[in-house]
Amino acid sequence: MTIRVLVVDDQAVVRAGVGMLLKAAGDFEVVGEAANGHEAIRAxxxxxxxxxxxDLRMPRTDGIEATRRIVDANPAARVLVLTTFADDADIYGALGAGAIGYLVKDGAPDDMIDAVRRAARGESLLAPKVLSRVMARALESHSASAEPVTHQLTARETDVLALVGAGLSNAEIGSALHLGVTTVKTHVSAAMEKLGLRNRVQAAVMAHRLGLVDDEFRPVHR
Structure with a gap:
């Protein structure tokens, strides 16, 4: 399946570079480009x-507002942030606007390509330095009285949630647990529904809150 991508960045050289990387990977089609958030919304x-x-910091309409308006118009839209900046305001603004993932431009090209493929499958992804900050903030704001209890989940749902918290894709979870990808998706959806979670980023945060993953993003064996 060819993945159709819209590349949004205010620098033409960045759009061209990203486009070349995606085209070279073989399973992408760059269907459009936009130089600011206003153009991105229309495209x-x-x-x-x-x-x-x-991208986030652009003239006219920034990436956070563009993300919000794109997702409001089409809740199924998958917006993956790729930016130079990883400060807290940008991270939480983008995730709050509905971005499915957040990457920084100093990452490896292969990581970006993998992230776009995962976004196309509906899987959230955060760069490691971003994920650690999201987890730290979530844990700081965590209230013990509001914590869901793990007995709401089956043993298999708990196992799957732990691996989501460790940053594994559905295919990687399936390989680790000897399950089919469709079965993994079913367990992820069931766990998220029981815990009132909207996306995999929230699921990863919850895995940390419940002690299913340690500070190094490794599943805790129980």
Whole structure:
């Protein structure tokens, strides 16, 4: 399956570079480019890409507002942030606006390509330095009285949630637990529904809150 991508960045050289990387991977089609958030909103509505690769700090309309408006217009839209900046305001603004993942531009090209593929499958992804900050903030704001109890989950759902917290994809979880990808998706969806979670980022945070993953993002064996 070809993954259709809209590349949004205010620098033409970045758009060209990202486009070349995606095309070289073989399973992507860059269906459009946008130089600011205003153009991105219009292009996303017109082109309906599988993934919007979104910069944040742009003229006219920034990436956070563009993400919010794209997701509001199409809740199934998958916006993956790719930016130079990883400060807290940007991270939480983008995730709050509905971004499915957040990467920084100093990461490896192969990591970006993998992230776009995972976003196309509906899997959230955060760069390690971003994930650690999201977890730290979530744990600081955590209230013990509001904590869900693990007995709401089956043993298999708990295992799957721990591996989501460790950052594994559905295929990787399936390999680790000897399950089919469809079965993994079913367990992930069931766990998220029981715990009132909207996406895999929230699921990963919850795995940390419940002590299913340690500070090094490794599953805790019980």
């Amino acid at each position: 996303a509505e017109r082109l309906r890409p599988d993934v919007v690769l979104m």
